[in-house]
Amino acid sequence: MDKDKIYISIIVFLLVIIIGGVTYFQWIQPSPTLNITIPEGEKQQNTKEEYIYVHVSGHVLNPGVYQLLSGSRVYQAIGLAGGPTEEGDIQKLNLAQIVQDGQKIIVPGEKDEGTDSNFNLSSDLGKININTAPSELLQTLPGIGPAKTQAIIDYRQKNGAFTKIEDIQKVSGIGPATFNQIKDKITVN
Template sequence: MPVWLRLRCGLEPRTLAALAVVLVASGAFAAAHFWSARPHSVRAPDPVTEAARVRTPPPAAEGPGAAEPSNGPGPAAGPGGHVVVDVGGKVRRPGVRRLPSGARVTDALRAAGGVREGTDLTSLNRARVLVDGEQIVVGAVPGAPAPGGAGGTGTGGGGAGGGGSPPAQPVSLNTATAGQLETLPGVGPVLAQHIVDYRAQHGGFRSVDELREVNGIGDRRFADLRPLVGP
């Protein structure tokens, strides 16, 4: 730097060098800020295609081959959500059938190959929910004792309610259906259903004395039923 300039400004060389460094740094910072603030090109977003739309699940299949909606489990379901019933009488393929819980008598008849031609089903309640372990005898004579003793039920012929003759063998409270319970003296459709409901709610009868706790059974009726039933 010329001597005359240093004398005029009254600055020492060291001070001038520091000032020069500050000016250079300020210029570099201003250039970097200007460069970063310059406008940038922005890419437009891609249009939404049909594949990106949310697809609603297809409606359930309808028609003869579609499964009918279930009305919930029956009053007594077996392990694994199934019931095992014995279908006999005038059916094409009698035997033991395993059906989903909530299945009805008509489902058991279909699983057994259907009813033989000419069989009278007037007294058969095909809409009744199946109970695990029951026996369905199609075409049984009304009022006749069911085959198999206490374990069977003459569903095809219908049981006499309330005033029927007492069964030859004790009726099992844990396996008998409402139709079979109606063959007991003094037991009608309503009381038979109460017994079935109690069995389903409490997991079965552990003793005959629990029959006292069923709605509609007093001391006198219990005394009449005690020698005719078993757990």
């Protein structure tokens, strides 16, 4: 009988150690996080915090106007709005895109047609937002073909958002003549 008690005690002791060890190792494991490395050239050089306001609507839990730090991304704005609803399809949006002050972000539903739903269009009477429009939309502008479209996209990726529509002339291949053809059809809002 004493032998049985010793064996049971050893088994219970080992079980406690094993369960305790597993629990401890699970507890010390870091929770999964989004690991983003910011290249040196993109780190904020200005320590003064500047705020912008964006309107988040569509298929989000709490549509409304939200205050963000300048340089914030679309995913952060959607997060402030409570995230997408069950019908919301954030895969149709560029979540990494930097938002602009006064911008409206519309989270489309899964059944909504197209990609980048309305996010790429400005609320400025249907003008094309040269800061957010995809290649297909840019090519609808007069005098802007695939090569110039790619030059615009490359410029945005390298230099950031255009601050005024005239800045599009900084893109290689777009001069005053092309600008005059498109100036009434574009915006940077």
